Structures are given as structure tokens and as C-alpha cells.
Amino acid sequence: MTIPRNAVSAKDVAEAAGVSRAAVSRTFTPGASVSPTTRAKVLAAAERLGYHVNHLARGLITAESGIVALIVAELDTPFRSRLLAALTEKLQADGKVAMLINTDRSDESVKGALRQAISYRTDAAVVLSGMPDPALGDLCIRNGLRLVLINREEGRPGALHIRLNDAACGAQAFEALRRIGCVRPAVATSRSATTSLRLRAEGFAHAAEDAGLPATREAIGVTSYAAGLDLGTALLSRSEPPDGIFCTTDLLAFGVLDVARQRFGRRVPEDLSVIGFDDVAQAGWDAYRLTTFAQPVDEISESIVSWLDGNGAADDLVELDAHLVWRDTVSMPSR
Amino acid sequence: MTIPRNAVSAKDVAEAAGVSRAAVSRTFTPGASVSPTTRAKVLAAAERLGYHVNHLARGLITAESGIVALIVAELDTPFRSRLLAALTEKLQADGKVAMLINTDRSDESVKGALRQAISYRTDAAVVLSGMPDPALGDLCIRNGLRLVLINREEGRPGALHIRLNDAACGAQAFEALRRIGCVRPAVATSRSATTSLRLRAEGFAHAAEDAGLPATREAIGVTSYAAGLDLGTALLSRSEPPDGIFCTTDLLAFGVLDVARQRFGRRVPEDLSVIGFDDVAQAGWDAYRLTTFAQPVDEISESIVSWLDGNGAADDLVELDAHLVWRDTVSMPSR
DNA sequence: AACTTGTTTGCACAGGTGTGCAATGCCTGA
DNA sequence: TCAGGCATTGCACACCTGTGCAAACAAGTT
Structure with a gap:
């Protein structure tokens, strides 16, 4: 009726x-x-x-709804919400509007999200979380919606891939630790490692090996503060505990820092240096003052919007650089 | 074409x-x-x-697009992103989908967001940030979209209002501080005070006055960590600094805590007690262990979804209770 | 066999919009 | 005055779907 x-x-x-x-x-x-x-x-x-x-009716005619689907898991995480904020802002400034689809990490959930996007004739889908099933990409292009993958390895012709210099950052993190005199480097990451986390850890480990200082590697749990606590405990309980830890995520670093200071009595950076990744807001808080890599959130958002504006025939791989922000969890090498 | x-x-x-x-x-x-x-x-x-x-075409017929607009400012803030996550999750579980509209605090921005929502024939608009202009509400109902206001005072017949027991929480915060022996209570809030922040502060101040311990009141800047630093500095620089501070927001409390410990050498909770509001994730981190009021995020989301499911003739005012979570920034009164 | 009852199917319309095409009106120039 | 050019306007179609209505059909009853 x-x-x-x-x-x-x-x-x-x-x-x-x-x-x-x-x-x-x-x-x-x-x-x-x-x-x-x-x-x-x-x-x-x-x-x-x-x-x-009525944009619904207009979209029926013009075949462009103006809606962009953002498919994201764990969006109440500091980094995710920051990326989300930047992305929606740029999209709106460009006259588009964001449809937010929340997923858990399961394949089925992402599949449902994509079906949702297709049902609303979304102009594009930006995947911030994992997209494991390659068949889903075909489903998208068959229904004429463009695909943006952030920090995903899977190659998919026609989709825009946004990648960071993760491996190089890992190497740079080791270099920073080596230069201030660390001799027992370690890398801490989560077990549910996405491609970018894996690349960061590997970049660090390879650089360490090349320098003749093989790194301890620990991987526990999911990417969260609680996992950081466990990682710090595991690393600092060893017989030869590390004196420099690269965490593949700020959340992990916060856990490591708290457990190192409060449970193991370590002074930072005198006894232990820590480097994180993401540069979320909390990294600048006085309780942490974390030295970390800043993700170029604005540039990521801008390149997505400009790619969407273009006809899509442009280059479908954008590589951006995260850069090290020096704070107080690593002593400055300027001495 | x-x-x-x-x-x-x-x-x-x-x-x-x-x-x-x-x-x-x-x-x-x-x-x-x-x-x-x-x-x-x-x-x-x-x-x-x-x-x-094609949900666009279906929505043209059924006059129900299934889209719910979420209008939110500063969504990269811990509490906002958590509410956002809960809300989108419940909406999706109910077969609806969220359209995310990012605003700044300006009237014009919210107006634009509402126009956007109307243009997409959204079933409803949930306003998480301020909606100052009363005329906008009329615009909504004239175009047949339902309105949900969270933590807003403005009464608007036909809209769903979700409110917290803010004033009671303020009073409870004072009571908790008084019981452990605080004699110089203070309340710290931001200058860009929304209704709920104002109610919290007033609840605290009135309870303090009733108890014969008039509270110091400080209001600085916007609701952010940086404002918390300034608030803490201002309060603790006084000739008679407070020994118990109620912050109307966790973000403010973190700033107060950091500046109290690091710049003023206060021990918490021995020298100074602090209570926050929101119970964001960071409040549970070891660096803070903040005693704070937990907002019933899931209940808020559920009541919105169930109201949307109903015909809307139901009660248009839902009052929910935030409850105190005891951690380590206030000594437990059990002695 | 004829009739009744209930299920399934196709036709055609409505919903709100963008746009090609032809028609209308206006203005300029000779 | 008339032709020609140009800007503006209205008609009608298309986009894709849900659904009322009548027709077709199957099955059971007398």
C-alpha cells in the first residue's frame, strides 16, 4: 500500500x-x-x-546517487574514527554524502555490507576493514559501483588502492632505535594482523637483521589496548628484556607503556624506548607523549575524493608516506 | 543525459x-x-x-527509504564515536542503514545537514550535536521525517527526546567527594556548554551549596583534552586549590589529571580526587583509572531504534540513568 | 460436468525526477 | 514588415520498483 x-x-x-x-x-x-x-x-x-x-528519484535518472558507502569495523577506535571524520568531511565538501556500514571482522558481515551498498546504488564503496573474498569485488563492478581499498594488499583491477610505506616505516623505526643505542630491539603486534601491520613488523625485523641485531617478535590478541598490556608483560618478562619496542599501532603502544611503567618500573625513555603507529590524539597527551608515525589522514581522504571525481581511469594505486613524529618516548638523537 | x-x-x-x-x-x-x-x-x-x-526506487514507492541520518559534530571524539558505533550497529540489526552527516558547531552547518537528510528522504534524523534553530524542526516534520534529539533541552512535540539524569549525577558526584572528606570541591566544564553539561555542573554546584561547601566553578574553552589542561592549571593555581574536582566530561578529566600529576605534583587520589563523565575507553586505561559516570550507550541506541519501529505515537521522552563507575581517582568510601 | 473456492500471474499505474524534442515567444537586422 | 536566430518552455518518455485488479488456473465439491 x-x-x-x-x-x-x-x-x-x-x-x-x-x-x-x-x-x-x-x-x-x-x-x-x-x-x-x-x-x-x-x-x-x-x-x-x-x-x-528528492535525491532518490534523481539518482534513479542520473545513475549517480551521490552516496558513498564507508565499510568499517571497530569504528569506535581512535584511528578509525579520525579517518572516518576526515573522510566524511571531504566527501561532504565535494557534494557527496556518506553511508556508514558497520561490520565485524567476519567475511559474512562484509559481504552483507557490500550488498547493502549495492542495494542503495552507492556510487562507490570505501573498505576500511578487511575484504577477504575476491568474488565480492566482481559483484561490485558488475553492479557498477567503484571500489576503494585502504591498506589492503589484494590487487583488484579498476579499484583504487591506497597504501602506506609501511615496510619503510618499520625500517625507519629500527633505525631510530639503533641510533640512540638500543641493542635489544623488539616488535610488538597483534595476532589478527592485517597486511599493513605485517609489513610494518617485517620492515622492522628485516632492518634489524641486516644490522646484526635480530629483533624479538611478539604477537598477541587483537589490536587493542588490552593486547598492548599483554604484549608488554610478555616482552618485559623475558630473561633478556628489550630496550626498544616498536608497536605496530598506538593502541598497543599505550598498553605497553602503561605496563612497563607501572608494573615493571621502567622509566621511559631512559630505560626503554617505545615507538607507535597512527598518531592518534592520545599520543599527544601528557600521559604518553608517544613518538609515533603519523598517518596522512587528510591526504588519504583527498586522494579518494579526487579519484571519485575523476573518471576512474586514472592510476589506481596511491602510495602515501607516514612520517615520524618525535615526542618523548624516544630520546632525541641530536646529541 | x-x-x-x-x-x-x-x-x-x-x-x-x-x-x-x-x-x-x-x-x-x-x-x-x-x-x-x-x-x-x-x-x-x-x-x-x-x-x-534498488532501494532508491523502492523508497520512491513505499515512502520509507530505510535510511536514518545521524547528524554529529566532532565524531572523532571518544564518546561520540562510541555512541555512533552502537547506534549504527542497532540500526543495521533492525534492517535500517545509517547516513552519516558531519557538522561543525555552526547553525548553518546543521541546517545544511538537515536539508541533506530531507533531500534523501531519510526516515528519521538523529541529532547528536546542537540544533539551535527551532524553525528547522518544523522543516523536518513538514517533510515527514522524524526527529530524535539526544541530550537536548529544546522541547519539540512529535520528536523523541533522550535525556540523562545529568543533574542527579552532578549531585551524586558531589556526594561521593564529600563522603571521602573533600572540603574544597570544584567543578570543571567547558565554555561551549551544551544543556547536559550545564545540568551536570549545576547539579554539582547546588548539592555543594546545600551542603554548605560552595564549589569553585571554572569554565574554559571547548570540550577537549587541551581545555582540561587549562582547567587543571587554573584550578590548581588558585590560592586555595580544590581537593576534589568533578569534570563534566572524561576528556576534560584526563587533562586535569595529567596537569595535576605532572605539573603540580599532586598524587591521585591521596591529594586530589577527580570524577569524570562518559566512561570512554581511555577511562579504563591504567594511566588514568578514572572514576566516572557511564552513559548507557546501548540503551540509548535501543530506545531510538524501538521508537523508530513504533508508529511514533508512543511517549516522546525517554529518561535514562548514567551510573557511577568506581575506579582509582577517588578513594573508595568503604572504610 | 458444472460450480465454487483459493492461489498464482500479468497488466498497468503511480511515485518524483532529468532531459530530448518540438513548439513558442522575443528580439535583431534588413 | 518579414525572416532569421536564439532563449525559453511544455510535453512526454525513461528510470525501477510495489501493488490493486482482473484474468487464468488448479483443486475440490455437488
């Missing part, structure tokens, strides 16, 4: 303004041909009635 | 399955009359072609 919602339609405005419905449509379509007088009449009537163009 | 997006439509499926388009539509409409055999044929063809019902 058709439920009347009594929303104002272009037909209403046309009658009120004494013009044809086409004139109303043209008034709200940039670049269409309307005379200034009818345009004024239409605008006046629209304002009076509270008319807003 | 009509750009072909070559998405799979019901017509395509009908031809592939050798049935009428109506049969396809009925297959995907719960409760419609289709024989098992044609249903099977349709489902097989749909799966093969990758068909998904």
Missing part, C-alpha cells in the same frame, strides 16, 4: 509558482536553461513550501 | 527467468504471493546475474 508521506514534490512547487514541472526541475539543475523570472518564481515557491529535490 | 550504469534490474531477472517482472518484485517482497516454483526460478536467475533490489 502506498503510504502518503506528503513530502513536497516538484509538482507542488510547479502549481504554486504557475509554471511547468520541468521548469522546477531545471531551476535546480545546474546549467539548465531557465529564464531569471521563472527561476525567481520557482525559488520563491520552493522556499515557501519547503521543497527539497 | 542518462548514463547507463548497467546495474542489474528486475526486468533483466524477469527475462532471464522467463517470468513477469511482477513475479520478481513479489519474490523479494516479504509476504507476497508467489508459487514456490517461480520463486525458485527467480532466485536462481537473481543469484546468477547478481541482482539486488
Whole structure:
């Protein structure tokens, strides 16, 4: 049964303004041909009635809904929410609107999210969490929606891939620790390692091996503060505890720092140096003052928006650099 | 010009399955009359072609898009992102989908967000940030979209209002401080005080006055960690610094704690007690262990979803209770 | 066999919009 | 005055779906 919602339609405005419905449509379509007088009449009537163009119906015609689906897991995490904020802001500034789809880490959940995106004829889907099943990508392009993968390894022609210099950052982290005199380096990461986390850890481990200082490696739990506590405990309980730890995520680093200071009595950075990754807000708080790698959140967002604006035939791989932010968990090497 | 997006439509499926388009539509409409055999044929063809019902077109008919707009400012803040996560999760579990609209604090920005929501014929708009202009509410109901206001004072008939026992929590915070022997209570809040922040502070101040221990009141900046640093500095620089501080937000409390410990050498809770509000994730971290009020995020989300499910004629005011979580920034009164 | 009852199916319309096409009106130039 | 050019306008179609209505059909009853 058709439920009347009594929303104002272009037909209403046309009658009120004494013009044809086409004139109303043209008034709200940039670049269409309307005379200034009818345009004024239409605008006046629209304002009076509270008319807003129905984007659903418009999307039916133009095949561009203006909606971009953001598929994200664990969005109440500091880094995720920051990326989300930047992304929605840039999208809106570009006249698009974000549809937020929350998933857990399961394949089925992401699949459902993509079906949702397709059902709403989303212009594109930005995947911030894992997309394991390669068949899903085909499903997307078959339904004409563009795909953006952030920090994912899987290659998919036609999709935009955004990657960071993760391995190089890992190597740089080791280099920073070596230069201040660390001799027992360690890398701490989570067990549910995504590609980017793995690359960071490997970059660190390889650089350490090349320098003749093989790194201890510990991987525990999911990427969370609690896992950081466990990682710190495991590392510092060893017979030869590390004097420098690279954490693949700030959340892990916070846990490591807290357990190192409070349970093991370590002074930072005198006894122990710690480096994180992401540069979330808490890394700048006085309780941590964490030396960490800043992800170029704004650049990530901008490159996504500009790719969406382009015809999509442009290069489908964007590599951006995270850069080290020096704070107080590593002594400055300038001595 | 009509750009072909070559998405799979019901017509395509009908031809592939050798049935009428109506049969396809009925297959995907719960409760419609289709024989098992044609249903099977349709489902097989749909799966093969990758068909998904176009929710835009469906929304044009049923006048229910299934989209709920979430209008939120500063979503990269711990509490906001947690509420956002809970809300999207519950909405999805109920078969709806969230459209995320990011605003700054300006009136104009919220107005634009609401226009956006109307344009997409959103079923409802949930306002997490301020909505100052009363005329905007009329605009919403005139276009048939329902309104949910969280922690807002403005009364608007027909809209769902979700409120917390803010004033009572303020009083309870004072009571907790008084019971452990605080004699110089203070309340720290931000200058950009929303209604709920104001109620919390007033609840504290009134209870203090009633008890004959008038509270120092300080209001600085916006609700952020940095403002917390300034608040702590201002309060502890006084000639008679407080021995118990109620912060209207966890973010402020973290700043107060850090500056109290590191710059003023205060021990917590021996020299100074601190109580926050929100119970964000960081409040449970070892660096803070903040005693704070937990907002019932899940209940908030559930009551919104169930109100949306109902016909809306139900009670339009839901009052929920935040409850105190005891951690280590206030000594337990059990002695 | 004829009739009744109930299920399934296709036709056709509605919902709100953008736009090609033809028609209308206005203005300029000769 | 008339032709020609140009801006503006209205008609009608398309986009994709849900659903009322009548027709077709199957099955059971007398």
C-alpha cells in the first residue's frame, strides 16, 4: 500500500509558482536553461513550501546517487574514527554524502555490507576493514559501483588502492632505535594482523637483521589496548628484556607503556624506548607523549575524493608516506 | 543525459527467468504471493546475474527509504564515536542503514545537514550535536521525517527526546567527594556548554551549596583534552586549590589529571580526587583509572531504534540513568 | 460436468525526477 | 514588415520498483 508521506514534490512547487514541472526541475539543475523570472518564481515557491529535490528519484535518472558507502569495523577506535571524520568531511565538501556500514571482522558481515551498498546504488564503496573474498569485488563492478581499498594488499583491477610505506616505516623505526643505542630491539603486534601491520613488523625485523641485531617478535590478541598490556608483560618478562619496542599501532603502544611503567618500573625513555603507529590524539597527551608515525589522514581522504571525481581511469594505486613524529618516548638523537 | 550504469534490474531477472517482472518484485517482497516454483526460478536467475533490489526506487514507492541520518559534530571524539558505533550497529540489526552527516558547531552547518537528510528522504534524523534553530524542526516534520534529539533541552512535540539524569549525577558526584572528606570541591566544564553539561555542573554546584561547601566553578574553552589542561592549571593555581574536582566530561578529566600529576605534583587520589563523565575507553586505561559516570550507550541506541519501529505515537521522552563507575581517582568510601 | 473456492500471474499505474524534442515567444537586422 | 536566430518552455518518455485488479488456473465439491 502506498503510504502518503506528503513530502513536497516538484509538482507542488510547479502549481504554486504557475509554471511547468520541468521548469522546477531545471531551476535546480545546474546549467539548465531557465529564464531569471521563472527561476525567481520557482525559488520563491520552493522556499515557501519547503521543497527539497528528492535525491532518490534523481539518482534513479542520473545513475549517480551521490552516496558513498564507508565499510568499517571497530569504528569506535581512535584511528578509525579520525579517518572516518576526515573522510566524511571531504566527501561532504565535494557534494557527496556518506553511508556508514558497520561490520565485524567476519567475511559474512562484509559481504552483507557490500550488498547493502549495492542495494542503495552507492556510487562507490570505501573498505576500511578487511575484504577477504575476491568474488565480492566482481559483484561490485558488475553492479557498477567503484571500489576503494585502504591498506589492503589484494590487487583488484579498476579499484583504487591506497597504501602506506609501511615496510619503510618499520625500517625507519629500527633505525631510530639503533641510533640512540638500543641493542635489544623488539616488535610488538597483534595476532589478527592485517597486511599493513605485517609489513610494518617485517620492515622492522628485516632492518634489524641486516644490522646484526635480530629483533624479538611478539604477537598477541587483537589490536587493542588490552593486547598492548599483554604484549608488554610478555616482552618485559623475558630473561633478556628489550630496550626498544616498536608497536605496530598506538593502541598497543599505550598498553605497553602503561605496563612497563607501572608494573615493571621502567622509566621511559631512559630505560626503554617505545615507538607507535597512527598518531592518534592520545599520543599527544601528557600521559604518553608517544613518538609515533603519523598517518596522512587528510591526504588519504583527498586522494579518494579526487579519484571519485575523476573518471576512474586514472592510476589506481596511491602510495602515501607516514612520517615520524618525535615526542618523548624516544630520546632525541641530536646529541 | 542518462548514463547507463548497467546495474542489474528486475526486468533483466524477469527475462532471464522467463517470468513477469511482477513475479520478481513479489519474490523479494516479504509476504507476497508467489508459487514456490517461480520463486525458485527467480532466485536462481537473481543469484546468477547478481541482482539486488534498488532501494532508491523502492523508497520512491513505499515512502520509507530505510535510511536514518545521524547528524554529529566532532565524531572523532571518544564518546561520540562510541555512541555512533552502537547506534549504527542497532540500526543495521533492525534492517535500517545509517547516513552519516558531519557538522561543525555552526547553525548553518546543521541546517545544511538537515536539508541533506530531507533531500534523501531519510526516515528519521538523529541529532547528536546542537540544533539551535527551532524553525528547522518544523522543516523536518513538514517533510515527514522524524526527529530524535539526544541530550537536548529544546522541547519539540512529535520528536523523541533522550535525556540523562545529568543533574542527579552532578549531585551524586558531589556526594561521593564529600563522603571521602573533600572540603574544597570544584567543578570543571567547558565554555561551549551544551544543556547536559550545564545540568551536570549545576547539579554539582547546588548539592555543594546545600551542603554548605560552595564549589569553585571554572569554565574554559571547548570540550577537549587541551581545555582540561587549562582547567587543571587554573584550578590548581588558585590560592586555595580544590581537593576534589568533578569534570563534566572524561576528556576534560584526563587533562586535569595529567596537569595535576605532572605539573603540580599532586598524587591521585591521596591529594586530589577527580570524577569524570562518559566512561570512554581511555577511562579504563591504567594511566588514568578514572572514576566516572557511564552513559548507557546501548540503551540509548535501543530506545531510538524501538521508537523508530513504533508508529511514533508512543511517549516522546525517554529518561535514562548514567551510573557511577568506581575506579582509582577517588578513594573508595568503604572504610 | 458444472460450480465454487483459493492461489498464482500479468497488466498497468503511480511515485518524483532529468532531459530530448518540438513548439513558442522575443528580439535583431534588413 | 518579414525572416532569421536564439532563449525559453511544455510535453512526454525513461528510470525501477510495489501493488490493486482482473484474468487464468488448479483443486475440490455437488
